[in-house]
Amino acid sequence: MNTMRIMKTLPRQWRSISRCSVLSQEIIHAASPMTVPVPEGGQKPVSSKIEKLVSEITTLNLLEVSELSQVLKKRLNLPDAPLMPAGGFAAAAPAVPIEEEEVAPKAVKTSFTVKMSKFDEKQKVALIKEVKSLLEGFNLVQAKKFVESVPTIVKADISKDEAEKLKVALTKVGAVVEIE
Template sequence: MNGIRIITKLPYRQWRSFSRCSILHQEIAQAAAPLTIPLPEGVDKPVSPKIEKLVTDITQLNLLEVSELSQVLKKRLNLPDAPVMPAGGFAIAAPAQEEEVATPKAVKTNFTVKMTKFDDKQKVALIKEVKSLLEGFNLVQAKKFVESVPTIVKADISKDEAEKLKEALSKVGAVIEIE
């Protein structure tokens, strides 16, 4: 009781420092608590006794009891029936591949234009061309773009647009690949 009276008579500054000290004391006490050591990678983490009991009970069931258990769990948990794979499941997949071969392959519609090299003598012209062809590029960005070769100029564009871009950049000394 006397301790409380002393604390209430303290000025605000002393009260504040007292509360800081008590908070620090609590933090130190928590830090001194024993730490748990993490388990090595190869070792299984400990399992709760409840789970361990369930595992031992399930492993002691025979095949009919396991079937019954799965049916009851499916009903209670509203799980759909899992598709059963036939014994010759891999043999069934083989004819599907033959059908794929018979169908024509899809035509590629999206292309990527990639600049692999450029002529050092025409570097200035190439930078100006990149600045004019690529939207949002200023001169400094175009210079950095050209110097970072090999790089992708544009991706997911049509074949006509890719051809036009290749032609325009090839005129100013760039080596372009269309993928």
């Protein structure tokens, strides 16, 4: 009789113990120290990971910094930024009257779009394989549908070097490619 009563109360006791442990976990989590927001104008605290990176970068010499910059530009696909003069902008000389045609500076294009307009039907299989290897995340079925949907944009907003490489690779396998 006594064991029967114990067997009936065990599940209830287990539930209450479980609830207590969950509540204690919530209390511990809620009692963890909160961060106080930094007032405006003050410096925000920096994470240890960022601090470590900064200390490593500051130990680099000028050549290593240049190499780091080139690698980051390539990996993050960033365009080259125009160089600023070391002393800032110098005082401009008095303006000489110039014709209106010369005043308008020509805009330098930094991002290009590669467009495939048509392809050679005899080299369709090779083109599909090339598209699969050039475009990330494409399988053969997607590459086939992509090639068959010509005219189409292969890649947009890329550097001139990358656009030229794509054009060369695709023209080798029978595609007619335009860079815009």
